[in-house]
Amino acid sequence: MRPVVTVTLNAAVDLTVGVDGFRPGAVNRAVSVVSNAGGKGVNVAGCAADWGAAVTATGLIGRGNDGIFAGFFAAKGIADRFVRIAGDTRTNVKIADLCSGETTDLNMPGPAADAEALAEVAATALAAATPGAPVALAGSLPAGLAPDSWARLARTLGAAGARVVVDTSGPALAAVLAAAPGDLPYAVKPNRHELEEWAGRPIADRDGLVEAAAGLVRRGIGLVVVSLGADGALFVRAGAVIAARLPAVRAESTVGAGDAMVAGLVTAIAEDLDPEATARRAVAFAAAKLGRIGPHLPAPDVVRALADAAEITRLAG
Numbered sequence: 001m002r003p004v005v006t007v008t009l010n011a012a013v014d015l016t017v018g019v020d021g022f023r024p025g026a027v028n029r030a031v032s033v034v035s036n037a038g039g040k041g042v043n044v045a046g047c048a049a050d051w052g053a054a055v056t057a058t059g060l061i062g063r064g065n066d067g068i069f070a071g072f073f074a075a076k077g078i079a080d081r082f083v084r085i086a087g088d089t090r091t092n093v094k095i096a097d098l099c100s101g102e103t104t105d106l107n108m109p110g111p112a113a114d115a116e117a118l119a120e121v122a123a124t125a126l127a128a129a130t131p132g133a134p135v136a137l138a139g140s141l142p143a144g145l146a147p148d149s150w151a152r153l154a155r156t157l158g159a160a161g162a163r164v165v166v167d168t169s170g171p172a173l174a175a176v177l178a179a180a181p182g183d184l185p186y187a188v189k190p191n192r193h194e195l196e197e198w199a200g201r202p203i204a205d206r207d208g209l210v211e212a213a214a215g216l217v218r219r220g221i222g223l224v225v226v227s228l229g230a231d232g233a234l235f236v237r238a239g240a241v242i243a244a245r246l247p248a249v250r251a252e253s254t255v256g257a258g259d260a261m262v263a264g265l266v267t268a269i270a271e272d273l274d275p276e277a278t279a280r281r282a283v284a285f286a287a288a289k290l291g292r293i294g295p296h297l298p299a300p301d302v303v304r305a306l307a308d309a310a311e312i313t314r315l316a317g
């Protein structure tokens with residue numbers, strides 16, 4: 001298996017607060033509180049490491065509270081190449097309603113970064129990346145960085161031969177998708193809402209989602225994965241369109257299911273899996289993560305059994 005690199009420019013400490021029946025506007029009493037290292041690329045790193053990949057994680061974290069990240073990377077055997085900046089990494093509050101199973105996210109802006117810090121991260125990622133191996137660029141951008149920061153990083157890493165997977169949203173995603181054909185990433189994983197936001201219109205049904213994703217593939221993206229929550233995901237590439245899902249489960253926390261899916265994708269890339277095996281791997285990682293709070297997978301055998309059980313529909317190819 002080739003090594004995996006992840007980049008997180010806006011990491012987060014996730015504070016998950018369990019509430020029996022969350023009521024906005026009322027006094028809610030927490031029945032559980034869990035804190036874990038998070039942010040999309042950190043979550044990808046955690047799940048890929050649990051699978052057994054050799055993972056290097058870089059990005060930006062605040063020097064003030066980096067202990068929780070250092071402890072997490074050490075426990076998972078992840079090479080910690082994060083650039084430390086002034087201040088504290090943001091704390092994002094996740095209110096988990098234990099009755100409905102729904103989670104409400106309160107995501108903070110996080111400390112501002114600058115071009116110098118970004119250049120240091122880019123150099124670190126470039127040094128860790130190897131030709132043909134996957135690099136995941138994931139999450140939002142902190143204040144102070146230009147909206148095309150992921151797009152430029154994707155271009156630099158792609159030019160060095162890395163297979164870049166991007167999971168972001170809003171203007172940062174729009175910049176990535178607006179790149180010239182030769183500068184586009186190898187893969188992107190928007191959820192349905194992010195794809196609709198990029199398209200600037202609601203997309204009514206599965207055919208519409210496949211068509212929007214296929215348009216991106218025609219422009220030069222190798223693989224577009226559209227995640228659909230409990231409905232699974234669409235895997236769209238030239239000559240193969242696959243829908244994959246596992247039965248909906250009651251989640252301990254849905255936070256990071258998309259990141260686990262990206263981890264499944266990057267390990268599939270690292271192992272050169274075929275399109276169907278890639279789809280099975282990705283939905284299996286996502287479903288496997290749902291049983292725990294934080295970026296953790298169960299043992300590989302459990303994940304393999306889920307991959308075998310995934311329902312696969314070939315829509316084309």
Ligand SMILES: Nc1ncnc2c1ncn2[C@@H]1O[C@H](COP(=O)(O)OP(=O)(O)OP(=O)(O)O)[C@@H](O)[C@H]1O
Nearest residue numbers: 191227228229230232233248249256257258259286
């Ligand atoms: N309740 C569920 N039951 C089974 N699988 C689920 C459920 N929720 C999510 N998944 C799996 O997780 C994948 C990713 O979920 P989703 O589409 O919500 O991603 P996301 O919006 O990027 O999530 P996040 O940003 O919280 O990580 C789905 O494609 C699906 O495979």
Ligand SMILES: O=P(O)(O)OC[C@@]1(O)O[C@H](CO)[C@@H](O)[C@@H]1O
Nearest residue numbers: 012038039040092107139140256
């Ligand atoms: O604010 P962003 O960067 O879009 O998302 C941050 C975040 O919600 O993403 C992860 C779940 O996907 C969490 O660990 C983290 O709090």
